[in-house]
Amino acid sequence: DAMVIQNPRYQVTQFGKPVTLSCSQTLNHNVMYWYQQKSSQAPKLLFHYYDKDFNNEADTPDNFQSRRPNTSFCFLDIRSPGLGDAAMYLCATSREVSGRAGDTQYFGPGTRLTVL
Amino acid sequence: QQQVKQSPQSLIVQKGGISIINCAYENTAFDYFPWYQQFPGKGPALLIAIRPDVSEKKEGRFTISFNKSAKQFSLHIMDSQPGDSATYFCAASSRSGGSNYKLTFGKGTLLTVNP
Numbered sequence: 001d002a003m004v005i006q007n008p009r010y011q012v013t014q015f016g017k018p019v020t021l022s023c024s025q026t027l028n029h030n031v032m033y034w035y036q037q038k039s040s041q042a043p044k045l046l047f048h049y050y051d052k053d054f055n056n057e058a059d060t061p062d063n064f065q066s067r068r069p070n071t072s073f074c075f076l077d078i079r080s081p082g083l084g085d086a087a088m089y090l091c092a093t094s095r096e097v098s099g100r101a102g103d104t105q106y107f108g109p110g111t112r113l114t115v116l
Numbered sequence: 117q118q119q120v121k122q123s124p125q126s127l128i129v130q131k132g133g134i135s136i137i138n139c140a141y142e143n144t145a146f147d148y149f150p151w152y153q154q155f156p157g158k159g160p161a162l163l164i165a166i167r168p169d170v171s172e173k174k175e176g177r178f179t180i181s182f183n184k185s186a187k188q189f190s191l192h193i194m195d196s197q198p199g200d201s202a203t204y205f206c207a208a209s210s211r212s213g214g215s216n217y218k219l220t221f222g223k224g225t226l227l228t229v230n231p
Contacts, residue, residue, distance in 0.1 A: 004159075042205055042221035043160065090159050104150065105219060107159035 003027050004108035006091050012114045013081050021076040021111045023091030032074040033105065034066060035090040043090055049074060078113075086115045120208050122222025129229050135193040137225045139206035142187065146208035150219070151180065151191050154203045163204070164191070196229045203227070 005024045013019040023032065030051050035043035047056045049068045063085070065077040078085055092105040121140045129135045139149075148167055152160035166173045166180040166189065173180045179192040193200055206222040 006159075040224070040226075042223050045218065048218075092159075104162055104165065107152075107161065110157075110159045112157070 004091055004093055004106050006089075006108040006111050008111060009109065010112045010114070012116060013078075014116050015083065016080045019078050019081055019113065021078075021089050021091075021113070023074045023076070023108055024072050025091075025093045025106075026072070027093055027095070027106065028071060029093035029095050029106075030071070031094040032068060033092040033094070034064075034074070034076050035092065036085075037088040037090055037110070039087075046076070081113070081115045083115050086113055088112050120206060120220050120222040122206050122225060124225060125223070126226040127228070129196045129227065131196065131198060131229055131231050133196050133229075135196045135200070135227055135229070136190060137204055137206070137227070138188065138190045139208075139222050140186075140188045141208050141220075143208070143210060143220075144187070145210040146220075148209045149180070149182065149189050150207050150209075151178075152205045152207060152221075154205065154224075156202075160205060193227075196227075198229045198231050201227055201229050 003026055007022050031048060033048040034046045036046055037043045045057050046060045046064055047066055063079050068074045076089055088110045090110045091108040094105045123138050127135060150165035151163045153163045154160040164175050164178045164180055166182050168184050171182050177194045180189060182189045203224045203226050205224045207219045209219050
């Protein structure tokens with residue numbers, strides 16, 4: 001009954017080699033988020049999709065891109081990973097928001113990215 | 117304005133004791149205050165949440181106390197157990213562009229419950 005699924009759970013890439021992380025959800029939520037979490041730090045929002053509308057955080061590097069081909073799937077593309085991009089990448093979803101509904105974000109288990 | 121300040125950074129409690137983690141915020145537009153629990157190597161999981169129209173919410177051993185005038189909220193874990201050992205994040209959300217909500221996280225508290 002997994003709700004937010006991330007693949008792979010562990011990803012190793014080489015410095016500068018593009019990598020794609022994937023997230024899928026069975027909740028049929030309209031909003032999907034990507035966070036970066038470094039060791040002993042809080043999750044940092046990179047961007048999110050509200051349906052097909054992409055919302056980038058102002059301080060997210062251009063090196064990070066995202067695609068959402070349909071409601072269920074969302075991808076994080078790192079075009080040229082640097083050593084500083086090694087982190088846990090978390091995907092989250094939330095329900096259609098209206099009024100006070102939809103605040104709860106449900107997180108996936110994360111993908112641990114290692115950059116060699 | 118968008119910060120959520122969390123303390124302490126780490127906390128050690130004996131089994132059966134009470135764990136208390138505090139958070140404070142500045143942005144009065146925040147209208148939803150969740151707590152997330154994160155075990156090593158896992159994603160954060162929603163533990164309990166409160167809205168500013170109530171001063172306290174209890175779910176089992178977990179209680180949120182909310183002080184709207186002081187702009188503070190806290191998590192109390194009663195009868196703490198070794199299985200509660202994890203990192204706890206407080207968060208707050210506000211509307212961020214259109215119909216989207218954005219979570220602002222505290223920096224986290226590493227809780228260790230000794231047997």
